[in-house]
C-alpha cells in the first residue's frame with residue numbers, strides 16, 4: 001500500500017504531546033497491552049513522569065523505555081520523536097545546533113548525545129543487511145591531511161572503506177566502515193559481515209585489495225593498475241557516494257572527529273539505503289531506536 005509521509009501538521013497532531021508518544025511507545029513495545037515481565041499480570045498503573053509501569057499484582061516496575069535509546073532520558077519523549085522525524089526528513093542530515101534551537105533543548109551536550117544515540121541505533125540496524133551481486137569498493141580519507149603526507153599512506157586522517165551494490169549500473173545499497181588501514185585484516189570483516197558470499201567486487205589496483213583474489217566464493221575484478229586518477233570513472237557510484245557524504249559532513253556537521261565518524265557513516269548509509277521508502281522513514285527510525293540498547297554519554301565519550 002502506498003503510504004504518504006506525515007506532514008508537519010499531521011505529525012504535530014499525532015505526536016505533539018508526551019502522552020501521545022508514551023501511548024505510541026507502549027503499543028510498539030507491548031502490542032497486546034501491558035504484561036508484567038515477572039507475574040504476567042496485565043494491570044498496571046503508569047507513573048507518567050518516570051515512564052514506569054507498576055504491576056498491580058506484584059508491584060514489579062517495568063520501564064517503558066528500558067532497552068531503547070530513550071532510556072533514563074530527561075528529555076521528554078515528544079522532543080525525541082520530533083528529533084527523529086526531523087533527522088529523517090532531511091536528505092542530507094540536519095545539524096545538532098539547528099535541532100537544539102528547533103526543539104528548545106537546553107544544552108548542546110544534550111542534543112549532541114541524543115543525536116549520537118539515534119545514529120548508533122540506525123547504524124546497528126543497518127549493519128544487519130548485506131550487499132549482494134556486483135559491488136564497487138574503494139577507500140577514502142576524511143578530515144585534513146597532515147602536511148607533507150599524500151595519497152593512501154596519509155597519516156592523521158580517518159580511512160573509510162565504501163562498498164556500493166550496483167545492479168544494472170545503478171546504485172542500490174551501500175555500506176561503509178572506518179578502518180585503521182586498507183589491509184586484509186581491516187577489510188575482511190566488512191566483506192564477511194556486509195557482503196553476501198557470491199559477490200563480485202570491483203576495486204582499483206591498490207595492493208590492499210589483493211587478498212580478495214584468494215577469497216573463496218567471491219570474484220574480484222581489478223579495474224585499473226595502481227590507484228590512479230581513473231578510479232572515479234571506473235568506480236562511479238562509490239565515488240558519487242563518497243562525494244555526497246563528505247559534502248554532507250562538511251556542510252551540515254562542519255567536520256566530524258574520527259572518534260565519532262562511524263556513527264555518521266551509519267546514519268548516512270541508513271538513510272541512503274532506505275531512500276525509496278521515505279514515507280516510512282519515521283516509523284522505521286523509531287523502530288530502530290526502540291529496539292536498540294542505549295549507549296550512555298560516558299560510552300560515547302570513551
Ligand SMILES: [Zn+2]
Nearest residue numbers: 036039055058
Ligand atoms: Zn507483576
